Amino acid sequence: MMNARDVKTADDARRIVEERNLSHVKVAVFDSDGIMRGKYMSRSKFFSSLESGFAFCDVIMGWDSKDQLYDNVTYTGWHTGYPDAPVRILPHTCRELYDEEGQLLFLAELSDQAEKICPRGTLRRVLEKASQMGFDAYAALEYEFFMFDETPDSIREKGYRNLKPFTPGFFGYSVIRNSVHAELYHQIMEMAEVMDFPIEGLHTETGPGVLEAALAVDAAEAAADKAALFKTFMKVLAQRNDLMATFMAKWSPNYPGQSGHIHLSLRNKADNKSAFYDPSQTHSMSKIQRHFLAGQQRLMPELLSMFAPTVNSYTRLIPGFWAPTDATWGVENRTTALRVIPGSDKSQRVEYRLGSADANPYLALAAALGAGLWGIEHEMEPDPEVKGNSYEQQHAPELALPRTLWDSAQRLKSSEAARSLFGNDFVEHFAATREWEEREFRRHITDWELDRYFEII
Structure with missing residues (x-):
């Protein structure tokens, strides 16, 4: 068979x-x-x-x-x-x-x-560009997601309030949690193997009911397929266990947001060697990796809506919650938007830490890769490396990220690089969908507004 x-x-x-x-x-x-x-x-x-x-x-x-x-x-x-x-x-x-x-x-x-x-078609066009430039792209995506002891009916009956997390309290990397709930963990890992999006690491994160799954590295197109399938079928598996999984960027102001980090590397098609690894250079960063990193840094404000595509995404991008707020980079620094991970021919890479769990994997990967290729094409150089806590430092104004989805959509529409990388049709369509998303939000009255203004104003 x-x-x-x-x-x-x-x-x-x-x-x-x-x-x-x-x-x-x-x-x-x-x-x-x-x-x-x-x-x-x-x-x-x-x-x-x-x-x-x-x-x-x-x-x-x-x-x-x-x-x-x-x-x-x-x-x-x-x-x-x-x-x-x-x-x-x-x-x-x-x-x-x-x-x-x-x-x-x-x-x-x-x-x-x-x-x-088409999101998948958009990524494929960027991968074709990489191939024409002599590179094969490899990626691995990792996701944080919250689990709840709820059902689609119960969350609606509760009005999405007072939800019961799958497990209580803050308990990152807990062996107790993954042992007590071993049956579910094994189901998740088995599903990932059966459906060919294998998980390299699965553990609790800090926060009630939050898990993190790191998917194994693969060629970029396959990696995007695997990430998109993981997000979908993780929700399916949760509901089949009378649980709920959410990949919202931030479901509560009291807990950390949920990331969708992207690990990226390039290999030369000619000899299958890492295009990023050069042991003679500082941090083993090759000239190609520097240019790639610089492109990601420079285009981050213009492409933000492809990484942060919902109104909710921007509630996560605040200082002190493990999410970057400026287009910064550092070496093994988790307070920056881009984290260079030195290693070997096999492991030298960049982690794009900006993305949230609610992003479309195809578009987030297309943007992260496309921006890097743009940097290589234009031989860009990154700003100086950030050392220490990036949140406590002042950065160049051009590195500031848009603060709302509407502003991000405007930056995308006006981006010559985005139009060159993804095409006018994609940019116009996707930017319009993000403008719609923001307008839909503006039509609604929040609980915060009622509490603040109903009686007093």
């Missing part, structure tokens, strides 16, 4: 479905918010789609995370009648579906005109 990981071609995909005598398979794409949109597809439809693709209503790129229709995008909308968008199935993404015995999942991506705004 064929293994899902051996599937590479359309013929392989047909063979494994036939061997398992499946009547249906699951197919899915990821939208602008990194939400997995998909369906069960019949065997005959799947076989025909392997050759000629299939159609998916393009509303998935025309609505927000609550299925509310954008009124400010040009790609789709009432003015186009929400037609179908062509989609290609990617046979090499075949996965076993955990706890759905024998069932298979295939990822897909938007094609033709829709490919210009």
Whole structure:
């Protein structure tokens, strides 16, 4: 019998479905918010789609995370009648579906005109640029996420207040917690192996019910697939255990925010050696790594909305909560936005610490990598290394990050680098979706406003 990981071609995909005598398979794409949109597809439809693709209503790129229709995008909308968008199935993404015995999942991506705004397609264009420049990119993503002893019904009944964390108190790296709840930890690790997004490390973080999972390194495109799948199916597994997992950037003002850090490195296509490692240089940083780092630093304020894509993202970007507030870098310094990790030919890398857990993995990785390539192209040099606590130091004004989602969207729209790296269609569409997100927030009255103004003002 064929293994899902051996599937590479359309013929392989047909063979494994036939061997398992499946009547249906699951197919899915990821939208602008990194939400997995998909369906069960019949065997005959799947076989025909392997050759000629299939159609998916393009509303998935025309609505927000609550299925509310954008009124400010040009790609789709009432003015186009929400037609179908062509989609290609990617046979090499075949996965076993955990706890759905024998069932298979295939990822897909938007094609033709829709490919210009497709998150996966956007990352692939950046990877093609890296290849043309002579590099292969490798990445590993790690996520913090909070777990609750709640269900989708109970959180709504409670109005998202007074939620019960999966475990109480602050207890980072707790062996007690992961031993008491060993069955769940083993389910998480087993799911990650079965579905091919293996976890290198899994532990409690500081905060009630918070866990951190570090995914294993892989080629960048595969790493993004694995990160997006991990976020989706971690939520699935939690709910199947009558729990809830959230990847919100910050769910409570009383606890730390949740990060989505990205580890990145480049290898030379010519000799498969690290493009970042040069033992003759300070911190073993090659000229290429310096340029890469400088590009990431310089473009960070312009590309922030791709790392911090929600209104909630900006509640995390405050001093003292392990989240950077300026486009800074340091060596093994976790108070800076970019952390250079010296090592060997195998391990020399940059950790992009800015990203939050709510970011779309494809877009966050596209931005982190694209900015670095921009720096290499333009032979940029980084600002001086930050030593010590970055939060307590003054930094150059141009390193300051936008403080709101609206401001971030404006910076993206005006970024020549973003338009060059990702294309005008993507920049216009994604910036518009972030403007919509901010406008939706402005329409609502918060509890803070009622408490502050209702009686007194």
